[in-house]
Amino acid sequence: MVGDWKYYLLLLGIDMLNGERSLPAVIHLLRGRKNHQVMQDCALFGTSLLYGELHKLSVHQLQQYIMELQSAGLIQITSQPSVFCTEEGKKILKEWNGENRIESCIKAFPAIGHKVESTHFWLRLELLVQTLSHVTQGVKSFYPVVAKEEIREEVKGIFYQEPDVQNQALLLKQEIYQWMLTLKEWERKIILMRFSGKDKGGLTFPQIGVHLEEPGEWVRFQLLRLAREKIRSLTLQETPILYRIAYNNREKGVLSQSAQKTFYLLKSGNGLAQIASLRGLRMGTVEDHLVEISLAxxxxxxxxxxxxxxxxxxxxxxxxxxxxxxxxxxxxxxxxxxxxxxxxxxxxxxxxxxxxxxxx
Amino acid sequence: MEKEQLTRALHHFFGYDSFRPGQWEIIESIYAGRNTLAILATGGGKSLCYQLPSLLLPGITLVVSPLISLMADQVQQLKGKGIQPVEYINSSLSREEYQRKVKKLKEGRIKLLYLSPEKLQQDSFLKQLSLLQVSLFVVDEAHCISQWGHDFRTDYQRLLDPVHKLGNPVVLALTATATPDVRDDICNHLQIPQNHIIKQNMNRINIAYDVVNVHDEQDKKERMLQFLHQLQGPGIVYFRSRQGAEQANELARKEGIGRCAFYHGGMDGEERLLIQQQFLMNELQIIFATNAFGMGIDKPDIRFVIHYHLPPDMESYIQEVGRIGRDGVPGYACLLYSPDDGILPGQLIVEEYPQPQQMRDFLLQFSQLPMGPITLSLEKGKETWGFTEQQLSMLLFYLEQKNLLKGLERRWNGWSFTRSSLPPPEVDELIYAMNKRKQIRFRRLNELIAWVEETGCRRRGVTRYFQEDDLSYVANCCGPCGIDHSIYRQKDSEDGVREKWDWEEVLHQLFPINK
The missing domain is CATH 1.10.10 (Arc Repressor Mutant, subunit A)
Structure with a gap:
């Protein structure tokens, strides 16, 4: 189990839920189930970073790994039904925490929306850097490093907002330069090694990890944290391009689109029942939105x-x-x-x- | 359309000045309105045979492909070339993406559409398609149709019905490898007359075939490392397991072999794209990969392919080594073989099929199903009986063939069907049917093993397998005929001095611009 991040993330998740949630809640969290209860738990227990981290594993597989943690005496599952870390588990977790050092990353994400926002910010940035690096050097076709189509569409939109491509690239370069000045050398490595350009392929997380002598998982978490910290400091005046990449003409905020609509109607003076009928939603959904708004x-x-x-x-x-x-x-x-x-x-x-x- | 016109279009869209052998004959056959089976070696420019016509024909071209990752790659490549009206639709799409693409389709903004075969089993989707004019219906990897093929897909057996419903467009079946029995199956299924088969020579003259016998795992690792130290890259080492690929990468790194990486289907999409990109840019020289790597990658200068594990059959082997030297430069294919190596592919074959106990449980529940319409999700298949999608699809296919269920239709996340009133089959019958499939697979594995263990000319073995007779080659033929290894040795020093890290320089490399 040592050095295997899936066990670490499971144990960490269980410990953070503090014996106040049942086994399915742990599984939903790590599989990233889209559900208001799960999202609220993330805000309550500060587990947003873990959300969806093991989405590739099936419920069945996760159950198996959890059973292994139980047989190793690291967790206990009571009939209540809740699950918590044993003393032994806490001891081990402390060791693992010491080795893995992602506390700052965990703290950086108060709600799931922040994680989504940071992930998307990074993907858009990565693709815009790749695009501008090629286009400004006269190459119009290349393999985009981002597969998600929505991201590609968004980057296209950002790209076309500034007709002077050279200028856009220069601005972005300067903004990244200023950003790098605020970072430690290893943090700069994570970001710059990941970028792809005309004459440079981006590195995968395990590849960057080799340079830093750290696991790939750690590198990825740190990158997300760096993205999050950057987003928080962006202003339209000082970092117009990065600001555009982060917010892309959207309202600043991390609400889901549907919750945004509800929020808008609330601000215009509608009650919950009114909103439900206006939008043709169930009352429960509108209530979920309200909770989402209160968190974000x-x-x-x-x-x-x-x-x-x-x-x-x-x-x-x-x-x-x-x-x-x-x-x-x-x-x-x-x-x-x-x-x-x-x-x-x-x-x-x-x-x-x-x-x-x-x-x- | 005239050849001259098409050649101009070829240059305009793809930048080539002339067709490669076989391509023109195939395109000509399509334009003559003939259903055609084309057999072109991997790297022979198969996809161009429909991509070019798709842009010029009046209606839309549909391409059925079994490989989801390949579809995305192909679409990406075309868009990269500035060819925009291409899309793919398969079950990996989110609902929003799917709807966006269907909208595009309805608006007539798609000329070339890649589809997974099960999509064509969805009535609602097929109805959408039938509103359009379909000019060409392409069946890629057509060997999947055949029960005798190395990659049989049940969904592929149901392709003719959609063809009829779409107004009988011209059908083009494509495959890289097809033995005569597979060829017959494809023609029968898709109503292609035998005289409409266009076949390119399978013999790849610039590939030298070698098998290196090793004693055990340790010996194998050492031989692999030795090769990696000596051979001129870029090259691929193929494994049958993800773990194998990762471990070999780790080992190579420890041994000081630079510029290598691993690649497999378990990695995140973004990470896979980066590895592909590094390989294309020659930043990487060696990829340790599962068979997920290579398809859809258009890299002409791959110099060697090493097989660390035995592939499941000759077709797969030829397809994988076929990535060598598409630019015509001599390259080296080597299979590392130890006496126990037949065991792993055998196990993998067995795992592909449902186990007797699973089938027993399945039939028991099946017999208790009501007679009305039923939906069965993939999740349920997995949680209840531990079936993979492939296994469940195989069982349903079998039950359908036995008329035990009707109206089998693919849904978002599973199937829907109606149970017929016939009593369910005995489990022995089902086990027998599955065993028969397994036997075919084992026979094919054994044919490959026979080739590996043979002492005669390997090229002759390959051509005999595909019932051909061309034995010509350039540079080297094969191990038994004698190989001059010096031509595959490294010419440039692989491990240049690693440049010093300077973040400002890296940023400047990305954007070599100043005020």
């Missing part, structure tokens, strides 16, 4: 959906009992509080704390 938009005030009194009560319970199981909270808080209200408060509490479960 720190400025969004939830008071009009949960009054201050109830918020206080729920937070008290979270603090007193140290639980984030919605069912438990609902039982403890008594009549008159809905699941939606609990979800909103839990989410907001995690956002406000700005931290999530420590993974040691």
């Amino acid at each position: 938009e720190p400025a969004f005030d939830i008071t009009s959906f949960v009054d201050k009194e109830k918020q206080k009560k729920i937070i008290e319970i979270i603090n007193t009992y140290g639980t984030r199981k919605l069912g438990d909270i609902k039982r403890l808080v008594g009549e008159g509080v809905t699941f939606l209200e609990i979800r909103l408060v839990c989410g907001r509490e995690a956002v406000n704390r700005g931290t999530w479960k420590k993974n040691s």
Whole structure:
């Protein structure tokens, strides 16, 4: 198991969910299931980086690896049903954490949207660099290094926004140059080695890993972190090209498109039921959007959906009992509080704390 | 259309000045409206035979291909050449991508469409297609039609019906390798008259065939490394397992062999693209790969192919070594063989087919199904019986042939069908049918092993297998006939001094521009 990232990510995920979630929740997280509960958990427990990391493995395979962790005494699965790290597991995890050093990466991603945003930012950047490197040197056809068609379409759009190709390339070069100045040498290596251009093939993560004497998985996580940190510092004035790559005329933010529409209607003064009927959605879907908005938009005030009194009560319970199981909270808080209200408060509490479960 | 006109178009779209042997005959046959079977060696420029006409014919050209990754590659290559009205549709697409492509299709913005065969089994999709004028229906890798072929696909047996529904366009079947029995199967299935077969010589004159016998695994590794130290790249070493490819790469790296990488289907798409790119740009000299690598890669200067593991049959072997020297320069094909090497491909064949217990469980549940319409998802097949897609498809195909189910149709994530009232078959019958398939595969494996263990001329062995007689060659023939290895040795020093890392230089290399 040592050095095998799938076991590491499973154990880490289980530990971060802190015994408050069941086995399927762990599996959904690592397989990247598109589901509001999973997405909310990511914000609650700070597990966004792990989301979808083992999507290539089947449920069956993941169950098997989890069983192996159990037989090794690293985790325990109770009948409740929840799953948690044993003392031995925590000890091992601490060692693995020490070896793998991705804490800064985990911390960089408060919500799944941020991971998606960083991934897409990187892919667009990578493809635009490749495109401009070729086009400015007189080569019009090349094999794009990004397979996703939506990304290709987006990059095409960005490319055509600036008619002067040489100028666009020069600006991008300067922006990347300035960015590199802020980084450590190994961080620069990750980014620049990955880029492809006319006379340079980009390296895969394990190949970069060989240069840095690190595993490929580590390299990829660091790249995502670097992308995320860069996005946070972008401004339209100082880094117009990178800004365009990150936001590409979209509204700044990490909401899903559907949630964006709901948000828009909310801001125009519609109630939840109204939005549901306007958009022809189930009430539950609109509620999911609301939770998504509360997680992604720190400025969004939830008071009009949960009054201050109830918020206080729920937070008290979270603090007193140290639980984030919605069912438990609902039982403890008594009549008159809905699941939606609990979800909103839990989410907001995690956002406000700005931290999530420590993974040691 | 005149040859002159087509040659001009060839130059305009693809930049070639003339057709390669066989290509013109095939295109001419299409324009004459004849259903045609074309057998062209790998690297013989098969795809051009339909790509060029597709741009000039009035309607759309459909290309059925079994290889999803190959479709994406082909489309990418064409778009890279500035040929835009090409697309592919298969089950790997997300719903949004699929809808976007169908929209493009409806708007008439596609001239050449690659399809996976199961897509044609979806009624709704076929209806969309039938609204269009289809000029040409291409069956790529047509040997998949044949039960005797090395790569039988059940979906390929149902291609004629869509052809009829699409208004009987001209059919072009293409394959790189076809023994006479496979050829007959293709012609029968697709209604191609025997005199419409156009066949290119299979003999690749610039490839020297060699088999090196080794004692055991350790010996094999050492021989491989020895070759890698000596041979002029670029080259490919083929494995039957992903792990094998990765381990060999690790080993080579430790031995100081530079510029190598591994490649297999388990890697993320982006990573695979990067490796391909590095190989095309000659930044890599050696790829340790599974058979996922090579198809759709247009690299003319591959100098050697080494097989670390035995392929499943002669066709696969010839296809893989066929990537050598498409530019005509002599190249070297070597198969490393130890006495136990037949075991692994045998195991892999067995694993491809459902096990008796799985079939028993499956039939038991099948007999309890209601008589109405039923959908069966891939997920269910996997979770309940542990079937791969291929295995489930084989079983359903068998049941359909026995009239036990009707209206078998491919869905997004599985199949739908209606159970007939006939009683389900005895499990022994099913086991027998699967064993028969396995026997065919084993026979083909044994034919390859016989070739490997033979002491006579290897080129003669290959041509005999495909029932040909051309034995000509340039440079070297084969191991038994004697090989002058010096012509395959490294000419340039492979491991140049690694340049010092300077990030500003790297950035400048990407964008050699200044204010």
